[in-house]
Amino acid sequence: MELQQLRYVVAVAETRNFTRAAERCRVVQSALSHQVAALERELGARLFERTSRRVRLTPAGEAFLGAARECLEAADRARAEVAASAGEIRGRLAVGAIPTVTAVNLPVALRDYRRRYPGVHITLTAAGSDELIERVRQGGVDVAFLGLPARAEPKGVQSRRLGGGELVAVVAPDYHRTETEVDLRGLADEPFIDFRVGAAGRAQSDEAFAAAGVRREVPFEVSSADLMVDLVRQGLGVGMLPAAYAPRFADLRVIRLRDAPTRVEHLIWDNRRSPAAAAFLELIHADHADPPTIT
Structure with missing residues (x-):
């Protein structure tokens, strides 16, 4: 069993295609296929199911893949340690x-x-x-x-x-309120755009509203700050962003919060x-x- 064979198996597993795996490994497909087949013979088990439409791991292949990755990572780490001993970071x-x-x-x-x-x-x-x-x-x-x-x-x-910092509320340019600073209770009736329940980004806001004794509605749950900002721009609700990050969106209005959520x-x-x-x-x-x- 050789490290190159392990690399070929990982490449096929990740691309689900022998041709793309060969391109990634910069070898001809026939050579890659030959080495994978030789490894399968050595192991006494098929690692991949091959059809004209797709390639997928067999149960044996699933079991082998994790160990193959660990071996490759260990080999890379060993090379890096040797290089570091000579003053070279690789x-x-x-x-x-x-x-x-x-x-x-x-x-x-x-x-x-x-x-x-x-x-x-x-x-x-x-x-x-x-x-x-x-x-x-x-x-x-x-x-x-x-x-x-x-x-x-x-x-x-x-x-x-x-380091740490406070969160601020961000709203659309035509937001109906004119204040530049409020407390959380003053926003309680607004719809919010926030991260999914359980995410660290959501917990910051939820904990602050709970401490203030305020219940809010979050009809829009997002997975990224960019999507949050896009929804805020459309006037769909109030977003919450770190105060040091919010200035990146110059077209949004920023409202400071007297009892702001904090994050570290x-x-x-x-x-x-x-x-x-x-x-x-x-x-x-x-x-x-x-x-x-x-x-």
Whole structure:
């Protein structure tokens, strides 16, 4: 069994197509198919069901895929560790971030990192805080930037608080009220546009309204800040965004809240951090602050 065979299996599993897998691996299809078939003979089991229309994993293939990925990741990590011992940072860096991160200028940080470590392959995933925590736990993401309610802490990962801030209400330019500052009770009768129940972005607002003894209606639940803003522009309701993020949408009106919801941004990583991840943490000065929180 060779690492290249494992790469071929992963590529076929992810593309569900031998031709696209061969293109990804930069080999001719016949060579890739031959190696996958040789691996199946060695294992004594078929990894893929092949028809004229589709390719899909067999139960044996499903069982093999996870182990294959782990082997490839271990091999990549070993190469990166050897390179780091010689002063060279290589490998991969998988970064995750909520779309509304403001504590760090992430595009600039990624630019500076790539200039300093051109041998590292960088990827970026945008997702919600809960999903990013799970991805870091599972090793699919190396470091991630989160936004959580003020009293919440990410569990099962190493973390450091980067900063906090208040949320503001954002409304359409022709919104019927003229105040520039209100309390939450003053917005109780308005329809709201917010994230799904249970999401960290929603919990910030829900906790603040509950503390104020105010019930509100959220007829529009969204999965992204961009969609929230699009709905707000159409006058469908009131949105809630971090005060440092809201100015990006100059066409929206901002209403300050005297009893505003608050959130804290966190940087998280797994304790098995790679040389590439350690270099990224150092670049953004996370390692020069107080000791991390481990929960």
